[in-house]
Amino acid sequence: MxxxxxxxxxxxxxxxxxxxxxxxxxxxxxxxxxxxxxxxxxxxxxxxxxxxxxxxxxxxxxxxxxxxxxxxxxxxxxxxxxxxxxxxxxxxxxxxxxxxxxxxxxxxxxxxxxxxxxxxxxxGIPGEAANQAMVDGPEPLPLLVGSSARIRELKSELESAQAGSTTVLLVGEGGSGRSAFAQALHRARVARTRFVHLRAETLTANNAQRELQGEEQGGTVRQGYLEAAAGGTLFISDAELLPKAAQSALSAVIEQQRFVRVGGEQRLPFTARVVTAARRDPEVLAREEAFDATLARQLAGTRMIVPPLRERLEDIPALLEAYVDWHVRIEGLSYRHFSVAAQNRLRNHDWPGNLLELKNLVQRVLLLGSGAEVDVGEINRALGDAAAESSVIVLRHDLPLREARADFERQYLLRCLADVQGNIGDLARHVGMERTHLYRKLRSLDIDLDKVRE
Structure with missing residues (x-):
């Protein structure tokens, strides 16, 4: 309830x-x-x-x-x-x-x-449960699926890194599965130990030391991320966003393998493995003087490049099969098969949201669709591919000027909406209108954004 x-x-x-x-x-x-x-x-x-x-x-x-x-x-x-x-x-x-x-x-x-x-x-809140829970929850979504050269290389690198205790750096785009790869690395290495996820953007110059090292005040002890991850894995996502204060504190802890809670005196051992994810390599940022050079070297004990989905499109059929199977077993959804035409359509998509976008698409068609097979029309609708429906603007010479102009504007904006996949911000920039004025124009032309995006 x-x-x-x-x-x-x-x-x-x-x-x-x-x-x-x-x-x-x-x-x-x-x-x-x-x-x-x-x-x-x-x-x-x-x-x-x-x-x-x-x-x-x-x-x-x-x-x-x-x-x-x-x-x-x-x-x-x-x-x-x-x-x-x-x-x-x-x-x-x-x-x-x-x-x-x-x-x-x-x-x-x-x-x-x-x-x-x-x-x-x-x-609950990201990071809150991670500080308390062991990694023994639901089976993670399969990611190391496929036989592309990029994924074979990544599998080999992960297997090599599982046995060691050095830091691991995962460089890749948002949604490419860096967090899940980090969890896979953790699960294979140590059973029933904590996997603590620290989102770098949650730290500020004022709270970095307390959040990392914990705090002692008036007889009360509050664990920080370093202590919560003891014996397990400390995963830091978007490490390039770590504030300077956090970079300095983390570098010292990795070097000394010891830390002291804020307000405390006892030197505590740091026993977790540090795995970080970044969109840009910290060592590249260090050369641009945008990241601590020492910490950048410390984090890159093992460096892995996580490929975006558009660079492993040949893996999509295998990923679809694995994702459908996962949703059927874990979420109890009905099994459906993707037709060859549907798979080909997905292989021609550019996947700006990477694996996260694919995962949501599979879940969406399993939830909303019916029948044993997912066809290409259903995929077009799921991707919001209104451009596939119509690409011709017809000039109405049989209407009075005012009505013809309104008809043209409606067709023009619908076509442009299809081109930008329903993105109002992109549409406003494309047609040169402020977003508030654009909303009024769309309403005056009776353009329903939700229906356009279906």
């Missing part, structure tokens, strides 16, 4: 707010809604929700900016699920780096919504 867990829905579209409130209240949740960032902040000042559903695109302050604000001010004390439209997958993946736990896509799927909400409430 959900008890009286509370959820805040932040979305500028009244219909979305209404539907989500009705669905979630039917499931027993307490739901409040906000139409913009200002109203959301007012509600948060009154009471902290257990979960926030946050729309990415809103006319004034967008969801990602609001998420950054909560993270920067230290008020992100609840899990956040982003609501994205087609064409905003890359932005949604970026939001997970900033602290969002997951994202759901419009048009909303009831099954996916409830599954994602239940999972987020169970797991």
């Amino acid at each position: 959900n008890g009286q867990q509370s959820i805040l829905v932040v979305d500028d579209e009244p219909d979305i707010r209404s539907v989500l409130q009705e669905i979630l209240e039917d499931e027993g949740y307490l739901v409040s809604t906000a139409e913009n960032a200002e109203r959301a902040e007012a509600l948060l000042a009154e009471a902290r929700p257990d979960l926030v559903l946050l729309d990415i695109w809103m006319p004034d302050t967008d969801g990602v900016s609001l998420l950054k604000s909560w993270r920067g001010s230290g008020t992100l004390a609840f899990p956040v699920i982003m609501i994205s439209g087609h064409g905003t997958v890359e932005t949604a993946v970026e939001a997970t780096r900033l602290g969002a736990v997951d994202f759901i896509e419009k048009p909303l799927s009831l099954a996916k919504l409830l599954l994602t909400v239940e999972k987020a409430l169970a797991e």
Whole structure:
């Protein structure tokens, strides 16, 4: 049962707010809604929700900016699920780096919504549960699947690194599976020890030492990340975002294998293995004087390049098979087979969201689709490929000038929306309009963004 867990829905579209409130209240949740960032902040000042559903695109302050604000001010004390439209997958993946736990896509799927909400409430805030829990939870999503040259090379490197205790650096794009690769490395090395995930962007110059080393005050001891990971793995994601204070503290700990809690005197042993992930190699950043050179060398005991999905497209059929099997076994979804045409269509997609985007797509078609086979039409709809439907703008000479102009503008904007995959920010830049004016224009032309993105 959900008890009286509370959820805040932040979305500028009244219909979305209404539907989500009705669905979630039917499931027993307490739901409040906000139409913009200002109203959301007012509600948060009154009471902290257990979960926030946050729309990415809103006319004034967008969801990602609001998420950054909560993270920067230290008020992100609840899990956040982003609501994205087609064409905003890359932005949604970026939001997970900033602290969002997951994202759901419009048009909303009831099954996916409830599954994602239940999972987020169970797991809580990123990093919070990691400090307490052993890595013995659900079977992770398979990643080391396929036979491409890049994945064979990575498999070999992981096998070699499993036996050692040196630091490991995973360099790759967001959504490419760096965190899961780090967990795979941990699981193969030591059973039932802690895997502690530290998101570098959560540290500031003021809190870095306390968060890393812990604190003693008035007889009360609070463990830091170094102590929580004892005997296991300390995984630091987006290490290039570590503030200088954290870089200095971490470098000293790796060098001395000892640390002292803030306010304490006892030198404690540091016994965890450090695995880091970065989008850019810290040693490259060090040469640009943007990262501590000593720490950069320390972190790269073993360096691995995690390839983006677009560089291992030949692995997609094997990944699809593995992902479908995983969702069937772990989430109880119905088995469906991807047709050859559907697989070929996926191999021609550029995958800005990498493996995370593929995982969500597979889950989406299993939840929403019917029949034994997933065909290419279903894939086009799932990818928001409206451009495949129509690419010709027809000039209506049979209409009065005003109506013909409105018809042309409607066709033009629909075509442009297809070109940018429903991304309002990209559309605004493309057509040279401010986003607020663009929203008004779309409404005046009766263009329903949700239907365009279907």
